Amino acid sequence: xxxxxxxxxxxxxxxxxxxxxxxxxxxxxxxxxxxxxxxxxxxxxxxxxxxxxxxxxxxxxxxxxxxxxxxxxxxxxxxxxxxxxxxxxxxxxxxxxxxxxxx
Amino acid sequence: xxxxxxxxxxxxxxxxxxxxxxxxxxxxxxxxxxxxxxxxxxxxxxxxxxxxxxxxxxxxxxxxxxxxxxxxxxxxxxxxxxxxxxxxxxxxxxxxxxxxxxxxxxxxxxxxxxxxxxxxxxxxxxxxxxxxxxxxxxxxxxxxxxxxxxxxxxxxxxxxxxxxxxxxxxxxxxxxxxxxxxxxxxxxxxxxxxxxxxxxxxxxxxxxxxxxxxxxxxxxxxxxxxxxxxxxxxxxxxx
Numbered sequence: 059x060x061x062x063x064x065x066x067x068x069x070x071x072x073x074x075x076x077x078x079x080x081x082x083x084x085x086x087x088x089x090x091x092x093x094x095x096x097x098x099x100x101x102x103x104x105x106x107x108x109x110x111x112x113x114x115x116x117x118x119x120x121x122x123x124x125x126x127x128x129x130x131x132x133x134x135x136x137x138x139x140x141x142x143x144x145x146x147x148x149x150x151x152x153x154x155x156x157x158x159x160x161x
Numbered sequence: 162x163x164x165x166x167x168x169x170x171x172x173x174x175x176x177x178x179x180x181x182x183x184x185x186x187x188x189x190x191x192x193x194x195x196x197x198x199x200x201x202x203x204x205x206x207x208x209x210x211x212x213x214x215x216x217x218x219x220x221x222x223x224x225x226x227x228x229x230x231x232x233x234x235x236x237x238x239x240x241x242x243x244x245x246x247x248x249x250x251x252x253x254x255x256x257x258x259x260x261x262x263x264x265x266x267x268x269x270x271x272x273x274x275x276x277x278x279x280x281x282x283x284x285x286x287x288x289x290x291x292x293x294x295x296x297x298x299x300x301x302x303x304x305x306x307x308x309x310x311x312x313x314x315x316x317x318x319x320x321x322x323x324x325x326x327x328x329x330x331x332x333x334x335x336x337x338x339x340x341x342x343x344x345x346x347x348x349x350x351x352x353x354x355x356x357x358x359x360x361x362x363x364x365x366x367x368x369x370x371x372x373x374x375x376x377x378x379x380x381x382x383x384x385x386x387x388x389x390x391x392x393x394x395x396x397x398x399x400x
Contacts, residue, residue: 132345
């Protein structure tokens, strides 16, 4: 399990592609057989944001104040003006400044 | 099977005009996709992927968030354990496609199966939103969904290249915050996802659980355990 794999990157990319293909077709396939319950539907509604939160929070805790600044600036920028270009740009500037001042 | 209430809509069909309409309808999502693709390319360069591997992953996976999270799990060299992890993480991050695919069933069901399953490969958040809007207006031309999918796919694959080159030639990416592209992007994506507090409580639970798990369990499991716990909890909270 823990030895380096020959052609590792290629195998990994193919595994990721197949995993994604399964998610793309399985819901469609399933709807022809079993109806989604309300509870499952609600779970899947919350899931995208939950994935993001579950990824961000531990990274911020690990990296420290610079990451917190990045996340807060990106979020605030999107709330004020819903534009990904501006949000990412401002967040990167904020991190650069924070790190230049030693955070 | 389902409540097929859309008697006013025609049977599904294909047209070249629909491809163009789909491309137009996803136009607003192009700038965001450009930045997202460039961020992915930058991270891929930092993680030691070759340019060919970077482009191949975008072309075959075509799932932005899953590719960014996948790069977080990525190790150099890769082991069998990591590859298995990558497969599981990818499937979980893309689990929302399961629900999206389910919602396309009433529209695509009359198509020959191979056409429906081929079209489903264009499912990403943006193309699904285009599909929902177009179908909501009574449309039946499946080419609109495919046109949006092909357009964003081309943008997604092509724009990974400048991002990769930027990442490879910047000596100290941390100085400019490029190592934080993933949290920055995810934070920005919360705003369009906002639908009131029930979801937000689920997200908060996900974040807290992930944080605790990240201290207790080695590796990337915190994403999966946190996300599943938070979304199940969110589903049980009343509006």
